[in-house]
Amino acid sequence: MATEKKEELKIKDNEEQLRIVGMHCATCVMTVSKSLKSVSGVKDADVNLATGSAKVILSGNVKLKELVKAVRKAGYDVVTQKFAIKLNVNPEEMPKIERKFETIKGIVDVKSNAGLGLVSIEYNPESTTPEKILKEAGVKGEIIDERRSERSILYKDFYDILRRLIVGIVFTPLTYLFPFFFSILASIPVQFYSGLRFHKGAYRALRNKTTNMDVLVSLASNILWFSGILLHTTFYADASLLITFILVGKTLEAYIKAKMSTEIRIEPYKATLKDGRVVNSNELKVGDIVIVRTGERIPADGIVESGEGEVNEAILTGEQKPVLKKKGDNVLAGGILVNGYLEIYVTRNWDRSYIVQVTESVKEAYNARVSIQNLVDKVSSIFVPIVITLSVLTFLIWKLVLGYDLYSSLLFAVAVLAAACPCALGLASPMAMLVSVRRALKRGIIIRDGSILEEIRNVNVAVLDKTGTVTEGEYVIVSKKELIKGALDLAAIAESRSIHPIAKAFHKMNMKGGEVEQFEEFPGRGIYAKVNGYDVIVGSKDFVKSNCDWNVEDEGDILICVNGRAGGIVSIRDKLRDDAKRVINYMKERGIKVIVATGDSSAYADEIGKELGVEVRKGLTPDDKAEFVKELRKNGNKVMFIGDGINDAIAMREADVSIAISSGTDLAKSAGKVIINSLDDVIELFEQAKLGVRKIKENLAWAFGYNTVIIPIAAGIFYPTLSLYLPPEYAALAMGFSSVIVSLWSLVPI
Amino acid sequence: MIIDPVCGMEVDEKSQYKTMYKGKVYYFCSSHCLREFQKNPEEYLRSGPKGMPHGH
Numbered sequence: 001m002a003t004e005k006k007e008e009l010k011i012k013d014n015e016e017q018l019r020i021v022g023m024h025c026a027t028c029v030m031t032v033s034k035s036l037k038s039v040s041g042v043k044d045a046d047v048n049l050a051t052g053s054a055k056v057i058l059s060g061n062v063k064l065k066e067l068v069k070a071v072r073k074a075g076y077d078v079v080t081q082k083f084a085i086k087l088n089v090n091p092e093e094m095p096k097i098e099r100k101f102e103t104i105k106g107i108v109d110v111k112s113n114a115g116l117g118l119v120s121i122e123y124n125p126e127s128t129t130p131e132k133i134l135k136e137a138g139v140k141g142e143i144i145d146e147r148r149s150e151r152s153i154l155y156k157d158f159y160d161i162l163r164r165l166i167v168g169i170v171f172t173p174l175t176y177l178f179p180f181f182f183s184i185l186a187s188i189p190v191q192f193y194s195g196l197r198f199h200k201g202a203y204r205a206l207r208n209k210t211t212n213m214d215v216l217v218s219l220a221s222n223i224l225w226f227s228g229i230l231l232h233t234t235f236y237a238d239a240s241l242l243i244t245f246i247l248v249g250k251t252l253e254a255y256i257k258a259k260m261s262t263e264i265r266i267e268p269y270k271a272t273l274k275d276g277r278v279v280n281s282n283e284l285k286v287g288d289i290v291i292v293r294t295g296e297r298i299p300a301d302g303i304v305e306s307g308e309g310e311v312n313e314a315i316l317t318g319e320q321k322p323v324l325k326k327k328g329d330n331v332l333a334g335g336i337l338v339n340g341y342l343e344i345y346v347t348r349n350w351d352r353s354y355i356v357q358v359t360e361s362v363k364e365a366y367n368a369r370v371s372i373q374n375l376v377d378k379v380s381s382i383f384v385p386i387v388i389t390l391s392v393l394t395f396l397i398w399k400l401v402l403g404y405d406l407y408s409s410l411l412f413a414v415a416v417l418a419a420a421c422p423c424a425l426g427l428a429s430p431m432a433m434l435v436s437v438r439r440a441l442k443r444g445i446i447i448r449d450g451s452i453l454e455e456i457r458n459v460n461v462a463v464l465d466k467t468g469t470v471t472e473g474e475y476v477i478v479s480k481k482e483l484i485k486g487a488l489d490l491a492a493i494a495e496s497r498s499i500h501p502i503a504k505a506f507h508k509m510n511m512k513g514g515e516v517e518q519f520e521e522f523p524g525r526g527i528y529a530k531v532n533g534y535d536v537i538v539g540s541k542d543f544v545k546s547n548c549d550w551n552v553e554d555e556g557d558i559l560i561c562v563n564g565r566a567g568g569i570v571s572i573r574d575k576l577r578d579d580a581k582r583v584i585n586y587m588k589e590r591g592i593k594v595i596v597a598t599g600d601s602s603a604y605a606d607e608i609g610k611e612l613g614v615e616v617r618k619g620l621t622p623d624d625k626a627e628f629v630k631e632l633r634k635n636g637n638k639v640m641f642i643g644d645g646i647n648d649a650i651a652m653r654e655a656d657v658s659i660a661i662s663s664g665t666d667l668a669k670s671a672g673k674v675i676i677n678s679l680d681d682v683i684e685l686f687e688q689a690k691l692g693v694r695k696i697k698e699n700l701a702w703a704f705g706y707n708t709v710i711i712p713i714a715a716g717i718f719y720p721t722l723s724l725y726l727p728p729e730y731a732a733l734a735m736g737f738s739s740v741i742v743s744l745w746s747l748v749p750i
Numbered sequence: 751m752i753i754d755p756v757c758g759m760e761v762d763e764k765s766q767y768k769t770m771y772k773g774k775v776y777y778f779c780s781s782h783c784l785r786e787f788q789k790n791p792e793e794y795l796r797s798g799p800k801g802m803p804h805g806h
Binding site: 528547564 | 772
């Protein structure tokens with residue numbers, strides 16, 4: 001099960017994650033999505049505007065090259081990286097090696113130069129690395145290209161817009177200051193360099209039989225520019241101002257987007273090996289020993305081999321207080337050694353490390369869609385044609401119905417084109433989602449599926465696991481009775497093989513030595529072991545009694561059976577967590593029915609229920625819990641399951657919302673869509689969900705509201721009565737800023 | 751090798767599908783066989799594996 005879950009955290013075999021460059025509005029998303037889906041063998045494509053990424057689900061044998069080609073054909077780009085290697089092979093071997101490379105996942109293109117022994121590889125940095133590629137191909141070679149930083153590629157788009165904006169800022173004032181001929185000259189760089197992005201975007205959209213924001217901007221600025229030249233008016237200067245104003249907004253938006261999408265990326269750390277060599281943490285292997293000094297970051301997941309020190313794991317858990325780590329303790333990559341000296345035995349490769357898995361999970365969560373997005377997509381797809389129609393109607397009404405002159409009619413029509421903004425619509429929900437998931441992460445809550453932000457609000461039943469969730473999970477034995485001499489020792493030796501919280505209570509007993517020849521664990525029920533030749537069964541009453549000749553009166557929680565006979569009785573207690581009551585009350589106030597489901601069948605389970613004021617279902621195996629969740633859902637409930645992530649994996653999979661309380665290293669095993677550090681985080685999660693969904697709605701309200709208000713004003717409905725109108729260049733400024741406001745508003749934590 | 755008492759297939763001791771009945775551990779090839787056994791263990795122990803009833 002553990003390996004199965006680990007796989008789920010990574011990109012699955014039938015999936016490919018792509019980073020798309022050049023998308024800036026909802027219609028771009030539709031275009032990219034359409035082009036990806038047109039590749040045969042693609043089952044589905046989920047394109048996200050805020051992160052600029054696409055998740056492609058493949059049903060057949062699709063070459064990555066085809067996907068990249070399709071996106072590029074649609075006029076967008078896919079972030080790929082290239083590296084070249086020098087191989088020491090004979091030229092005739094090259095084609096074979098080339099073919100070998102081509103079959104590796106994540107490879108986009110392979111070009112080889114047999115003469116020079118060079119292979120140039122284009123790959124998808126989202127799914128592989130040069131090191132992985134070389135390892136999978138089983139070839140050894142020297143990487144000769146310095147890898148271009150992904151960050152720089154992601155900022156490329158921003159710098160491109162910025163350059164165009166600067167040209168606009170320099171030349172636009174001149175178009176107003178210079179006399180006619182020179183001012184036309186000054187408007188050319190703005191219209192055809194600064195505005196080229198929009199014209200190009202419009203061209204490729206129309207070629208792909210779709211429309212986007214670029215069509216509106218390009219249309220508006222070209223109508224103004226050409227009519228200005230033809231009609232000898234200063235419209236061409238207005239065209240320059242329109243383009244410049246829109247670029248202001250676009251530059252800001254591109255900056256926010258680039259910054260947000262790169263922030264979550266984790267670059268490998270520097271690691272000092274024991275022999276003094278400094279390598280990148282992604283080059284470390286299991287079994288390496290790394291040295292960490294005060295102030296340095298822990299470069300890998302591992303176990304402290306020697307030394308001692310305090311580690312700040314805020315990046316992983318959100319908890320600022322440093323934790324003391326000493327020999328034998330687990331450490332995770334990303335933590336900072338505040339003081340001390342540690343030698344760490346590396347236990348996990350970089351790409352399997354907790355922090356990388358968290359990053360992967362969070363990136364996945366960004367792509368989640370909220371139900372309202374489907375409506376938004378529909379609106380976006382017909383938005384531009386509607387706006388163009390409105391613009392034409394505006395012109396016709398002013399010119400033909402109301403009898404205004406050509407200039408004014410044209411200005412109103414162009415203002416409609418320049419004012420309408422589909423971008424804000426497309427950005428509204430993904431941006432809010434991105435911010436919510438990031439904000440939760442900063443508080444140590446890992447949201448692996450963003451859609452739960454929406455789902456959690458509809459939850460009406462919460463099922464909580466008892467041990468380790470509402471209780472501390474640290475059992476102590478409060479009474480013991482030995483019916484066969486030595487039974488308790490045998491039980492303790494047998495339990496030494498188990499990591500179950502109840503078993504840990506036995507670990508504390510002062511046991512005599514013994515050999516465990518056979519050991520079987522039955523989750524939720526108990527264990528069987530052969531110890532020193534004795535058959536020992538330890539577990540719940542039902543389990544032990546059905547496997548033992550039990551003929552004594554018992555008053556305890558755990559029974560011990562030795563060689564088929566009643567051997568001992570033990571009573572245990574577990575402490576209620578401090579935050580359990582607070583969290584449960586919070587949920588009750590929200591009208592959520594809280595049920596504690598536990599494998600424990602003792603009277604203590606009832607006591608807990610009474611103390612918390614909730615219903616208790618006791619004596620449930622992991623399967624029973626899953627069955628219980630299923631049953632609840634069948635009866636029309638929206639069920640949330642909160643558990644410790646390992647024993648409760650099956651129940652979690654059945655629940656609408658699953659939350660795993662993790663000790664960090666268990667991430668790989670946990671099944672929760674959300675991973676929290678303590679029960680208290682549940683409140684935070686509800687608050688974040690509330691905030692996130694509110695943001696989505698506010699953003700959409702802003703985006704829709706903006707268009708509904710500004711388009712009629714641009715069309716001039718207030719002109720006859722109030723003389724209020726919106727010149728196209730100011731309409732464009734408003735258009736640019738609507739996306740900026742949506743982006744910025746998502747960031748404001750209210 | 752251990753035999754799945756329901757379908758008669760060979761199973762490993764590492765199988766995650768197992769149960770204890772009357773103090774003895776039984777291993778199964780799948781959750782399906784495990785559930786079948788749990789429904790009526792006596793029948794399978796008395797008359798032996800019934801072949802592959804569930805489309806292996």
